[in-house]
Amino acid sequence: MEMLYSIVIGILxxxxxWLVLRPRTFQVLLxxxxxxxxxxxxxxxxxxxxxxxxxVLAGAGPVDPALYADPxxxxxxxTAIVISFATxxxxxxxxxxxxxxxxxxxxxxxxxxx
Amino acid sequence: MNSLLQHLLxxxxxxxxxxxxxxxxxxxxRRGVRVTLALSSALIQLLIAFTLLxxxxxxxxxxxxxxxxxxxxxxxxxxFGIVLVVDRLSAVMLTxxxxxxxxxxxxxxxxxxxxxxxxHSLFQLITMGLNGAxxxxxxxxxxxxxxxxxxxSYGLVLRGAGPERIKFGMHYIxxxxxxxxxxxxxxxLIYGVAGTLNMADLAGRAAALSGEDRxxxxxxxxxxxxxxxxxxxxWPLNFWLPGAYSSTHAPVGSIFALMTxxxxxxxxxxxxxxxxxxxxxxxxxxxxxxxxxxxxIAILASxxxxxxxxxxxxxxxxxxLAAFGLRIETLTGPIIFYMIVSVLTTSTFFMLTGMTDxxxxxxxxxxxxxxxxxxxxxxxxxxxxxxxxxxxxxxxGVAIPAxxxxxxxxxxxxxxxxxxxxxxPGFVAKFALLSGALRESAGDSSVLSWVFIAAxxxxxxxxxxxLSRVGMRLFWSVAARTTPRLRVLEAAPVALLVALCLxxxxxxxxxxRYLDETxxxxxxxxxxxxxxxxxxxxxxxEAK
Numbered sequence: 001m002e003m004l005y006s007i008v009i010g011i012l013x014x015x016x017x018w019l020v021l022r023p024r025t026f027q028v029l030l031x032x033x034x035x036x037x038x039x040x041x042x043x044x045x046x047x048x049x050x051x052x053x054x055x056v057l058a059g060a061g062p063v064d065p066a067l068y069a070d071p072x073x074x075x076x077x078x079t080a081i082v083i084s085f086a087t088x089x090x091x092x093x094x095x096x097x098x099x100x101x102x103x104x105x106x107x108x109x110x111x112x113x114x
Numbered sequence: 115m116n117s118l119l120q121h122l123l124x125x126x127x128x129x130x131x132x133x134x135x136x137x138x139x140x141x142x143x144r145r146g147v148r149v150t151l152a153l154s155s156a157l158i159q160l161l162i163a164f165t166l167l168x169x170x171x172x173x174x175x176x177x178x179x180x181x182x183x184x185x186x187x188x189x190x191x192x193x194f195g196i197v198l199v200v201d202r203l204s205a206v207m208l209t210x211x212x213x214x215x216x217x218x219x220x221x222x223x224x225x226x227x228x229x230x231x232x233x234h235s236l237f238q239l240i241t242m243g244l245n246g247a248x249x250x251x252x253x254x255x256x257x258x259x260x261x262x263x264x265x266x267s268y269g270l271v272l273r274g275a276g277p278e279r280i281k282f283g284m285h286y287i288x289x290x291x292x293x294x295x296x297x298x299x300x301x302x303l304i305y306g307v308a309g310t311l312n313m314a315d316l317a318g319r320a321a322a323l324s325g326e327d328r329x330x331x332x333x334x335x336x337x338x339x340x341x342x343x344x345x346x347x348x349w350p351l352n353f354w355l356p357g358a359y360s361s362t363h364a365p366v367g368s369i370f371a372l373m374t375x376x377x378x379x380x381x382x383x384x385x386x387x388x389x390x391x392x393x394x395x396x397x398x399x400x401x402x403x404x405x406x407x408x409x410x411i412a413i414l415a416s417x418x419x420x421x422x423x424x425x426x427x428x429x430x431x432x433x434x435l436a437a438f439g440l441r442i443e444t445l446t447g448p449i450i451f452y453m454i455v456s457v458l459t460t461s462t463f464f465m466l467t468g469m470t471d472x473x474x475x476x477x478x479x480x481x482x483x484x485x486x487x488x489x490x491x492x493x494x495x496x497x498x499x500x501x502x503x504x505x506x507x508x509x510x511g512v513a514i515p516a517x518x519x520x521x522x523x524x525x526x527x528x529x530x531x532x533x534x535x536x537x538x539p540g541f542v543a544k545f546a547l548l549s550g551a552l553r554e555s556a557g558d559s560s561v562l563s564w565v566f567i568a569a570x571x572x573x574x575x576x577x578x579x580x581l582s583r584v585g586m587r588l589f590w591s592v593a594a595r596t597t598p599r600l601r602v603l604e605a606a607p608v609a610l611l612v613a614l615c616l617x618x619x620x621x622x623x624x625x626x627r628y629l630d631e632t633x634x635x636x637x638x639x640x641x642x643x644x645x646x647x648x649x650x651x652x653x654x655x656e657a658k
Contacts, residue, residue, distance in 0.1 A: 020292065025284070032291055039295045039302075046306030073305065076254055080298055083261045087291055090268055094284050101277040107288075109281040 001049055009045070012038035023112070025095045025105050032091065036084035040077050047073030119169070119177050123185035123198050125162050126208055126245035129155055134238035149223050152234045156219050159241065160212040167205040171628070181635060182645040184251070192646050193315040197251035199646055202632040203450070207248040207379055210454055213614070214372055214461045215241045217607035221465050222365035224603035233273065239266035240369055247376050251646055253301050253311045253338075256380060260297065260345070264290050267373065270366045271358055282357035289344065289354040297341035303334025314646035317387045317639055335388060339381065339397075346377030347431050349405040355428065356412070360420035364468025367420070371460035374431055375453055382438065382446075387639045392441075399439025399562060403569055406432030410573040413580045419470060419588070422580055423463045426532050429573050430456035436566050437547055442554045446633030448546035451626055455543045455618065459531040462611040466524050469600060469608075470588055517600050520609075522589050527612045529585065533578045539619035544570065546626065 012034050019031025047070035055071035057063050095105075102109040133155035140148050170181045177183070178200075185198040200208075215237070222233065243263025250256050268290075271283040305311055307330045308319045323331050340351070347355040355374070359367055385394060409428035416422045430452070437449050527538065534544035548570060551563045618625060635641060 020288070028288060032288070032295075035292070035295050039298045042299060043302040043305075046302040048306075072311075073302070076302070076305070079254070079258065083258070084291075084295075087261070087265060087268075087287075087294070090265065091284075091287055091291065094268075094272065094280060094287060097272070098277075098280045098284055101280055107281075107284065109277055 005041070005045055005049060009038050009041050012041070023106055023108075025098060025107055028107060029088065029091055029095060032084075033088055036080075036088070040080055040084070043073050043077045043080060045073075047071075120183070120185060122162060122165060122169075123183055123200055123249065124187070126159055126166075126212075126249060127198075127242055129158050129162070130238040130242035130245065134235045134242065137232075137235045137238065148234055152219055152238065153216075153223070155238060156212070156216040156241070159245070160209075160216050163205070163209040163212040166200055167209050170200060170202050170205045172631070178645075180641050180645055182642050184646050192251075192648075193310055193312050196255060197312065197646060198249045199251040199314075199642070200249060201635060201642055202628075203379070203382070203636055204248045206450065206454070206629070206632060207375075208245055210375075210457055211241060211244045211248070211372060213611075214369060214457060217611050218365045218368040218461065218465070221368065221468075221604055221607045224601045232269070236266045236269045237369065239263070240270065242266075244372055244376065248379060251313055253304065253313065253316075253384075257294070257297050257301060260376070261294060263373065263376070264294070267370065270369075271362055273363055273366065276361075279361045282354075282361045285354050286358035289351075293341045293344035296337055296344070300334045300336075300338030300341060303330060303337065307331045307334065312646070313384065313387050314639075314643040317643045320388050335384075338384070339394070342377045342380045342384075343401065344377070345374065346381065346435070347374045347405070347428055348401045348435060349408050349432070352405065352428060356416075356421055356424040359424040359427065359464075360418065364465050364471075367423070367464035367467070368461040371427065371457050371464060374427055375457055378431065378434055378453065381435075382449075382636065385438075386636050387642070395439045395441045397439070398435050399566075402432050402434070402436025402439055403565065404432075405429075406436060406569045406573055408432075410569075410576045413573075414576050416580065417584070419584050420464070420467045422584060423460060423467060426463070426577060427456075427460050429577065430460070433544075433547070433570055433573070436569070437551070440551060440554070440563060440566060442550055443633070443637050444553075444630075445547065445550040446636060447626060447630035448543060448550055450629045450632060451539075451622075452543035452547060455531065455539045455615065458611055458615050458618075459528060459540065462524070462608055462615075463528045463532070465604075465608050465611075466521070466528060469604060470521055470525070517597050518589065520600070520605060522585075524608055524612060525585055525589070527615070529578070529581045531612075531615055532581065533574050535578075537616070537619055539615055539622055542619055542622040542626070544574065 016031045016033075016035030016038055019027045019034060022028060022031065050069050053067060053069040055069040055074055057068060098109060099105055104111055106112070133151055137148060137151060140151070142148075166183075169177055170183065172181070181202055183200040184192070185200075186192060187196045187198065190196070219237065222237070240263050243259050243261075243266060246259035246262065247256055250259055268283070268287050271286055272280060301311065304316070307323065307327050308316055310316055310319060320331060344351045359370055362370065381398070385391075405428055409425045409432055413422060413425045413429065416425055434449055434453055434456075437445050437452075530536075530538045531540040534540040548567055551567055554563060
């Protein structure tokens with residue numbers, strides 16, 4: 001599972017980086033989205049991949065932490081998702097504003113002269 | 115009393131947050147109420163910052179005996195809960211934020227907070243983000259507060275629209291979003307290896323790591339460092355900075371003067387807590403020197419004042435990073451001193467730029483107009499009717515006499531500050547940096563010390579040349595220029611900040627001693643670590 005997981009993150013991150021470096025604003029937006037997916041999965045993976053384990057301790061008294069999943073990365077990833085979602089939405093607004101003001105979707109606001 | 119004072123620590127975050135939220139419920143037409151609310155929030159923050167500065171100093175031992183205050187949010191003990199920590203460095207930075215924010219707000223009230231643009235809420239949120247970043251005790255909350263201040267800054271950067279501003283704003287947003295993702299990767303790696311994100315807890319755990327874990331931890335810290343360096347505007351990562359800073363409104367640029375310093379603060383804080391490292395220091399030194407040299411060349415090439423000031427921000431960052439990279443402990447005090455001076459200077463300079471811009475008859479091509487007229491296509495693309503903007507408040511208020519003389523005097527003061535000539539504190543700060551580097555230049559790193567000294571002196575010289583050129587064109591050119599009408603409200607904060615700088619120059623002795631003490635506590639993080647991890651007893655029960 002770890003192998004598959006890391007390959008998925010790798011593909012997402014690589015596509016994201018490639019798209020962020022493209023000259024069109026919409027490609028940059030998609031690139032940022034893919035990159036943030038990759039990062040979110042990565043944070044989640046840092047809590048170790050486990051199956052069939054609850055992230056919260058049940059009951060009182062001494063417990064064996066090995067029986068539970070790490071809840072902290074799950075909390076972190078939730079925060080990170082919300083933040084990247086909000087900033088991406090903001091970026092979308094800027095994208096439309098730039099398109100409206102300059103009439104082009106190039107990131108520099110003008111078409112490159114050949 | 116003491117238990118109440120404990121809660122002082124969370125106020126620098128709460129006050130601007132509540133003020134920003136409350137601002138949403140006050141209609142635009144009641145400008146007086148909005149301005150009063152914003153100004154009183156800034157004033158409260160200023161008072162709190164001064165109190166914290168006093169409480170963490172040696173003078174007050176009754177509440178935080180070791181000068182480190184800890185506030186456990188929700189009363190959860192340190193490594194598991196979230197803590198806010200104030201020590202001397204945090205208190206100094208909070209005071210700096212409060213002073214700059216207060217001055218900028220007064221300046222902004224005079225002309226820049228036009229209706230239809232949510233200036234005040236965003237401004238309060240940016241100060242909240244700054245305060246939070248300086249107070250937080252764990253890495254993930256550092257990220258959260260970075261995002262708070264960045265999100266607010268995205269809004270401020272785009273204020274007033276205009277193609278140029280939107281373009282640079284977009285570059286700024288993309289670069290900072292990518293940097294935030296890097297930040298997250300670094301944080302996740304560190305958590306995956308060390309199992310904690312609390313900075314005090316990390317200090318102990320990082321030292322215990324070895325082998326593969328150590329390598330992973332170091333790479334996580336390095337990725338984190340890259341994210342900080344992007345925010346700090348270090349050379350190969352800083353191409354977003356001059357465009358974004360010079361194309362914004364003057365008050366926005368003024369508060370942005372603080373934002374690069376957040377990156378530096380994070381490097382100082384995390385770097386000293388995780389223990390000093392030779393590779394890190396060498397990287398900082400070379401990157402700092404590269405930033406310094408690149409910015410010096412750029413300063414000589416720039417013609418417009420706002421761009422020039424943006425590059426002088428880079429010069430100061432270069433000096434600070436390189437000085438930190440020299441790994442001389444006695445240099446940390448002067449580094450903080452120089453940082454304070456450079457924040458006050460650039461902030462003043464950006465405000466001054468807003469005023470001198472109005473002396474021009476024709477704007478050079480490419481510089482955005484202040485007017486909201488150019489925002490029309492945006493409204494069109496949304497299918498929304500553009501709100502009409504009233505200009506009735508354009509020329510209200512008391513104008514000050516002898517405008518050109520005032521502007522000239524302020525310009526000269528700022529030049530002296532940036533270049534580092536007496537009697538301004540820029541001179542004292544640079545002198546302390548250079549003499550510290552000279553004293554240690556007998557050691558192994560003597561060549562690097564000399565390179566540093568030469569680069570600092572040369573950059574000062576280049577700045578002087580560039581600023582004199584701009585100054586001559588601004589004030590002495592024969593071409594007819596309009597003399598702008600300046601209001602007292604606009605002129606006062608600029609004069610106030612310059613006067614404050616002068617006072618810093620006069621009182622350089624005590625200030626430098628205080629900052630040296632700050633630096634010493636920064637280099638001995640044991641107290642910080644011990645106090646944070648020991649803060650388990652809830653303050654409420656203590657009082658009983």
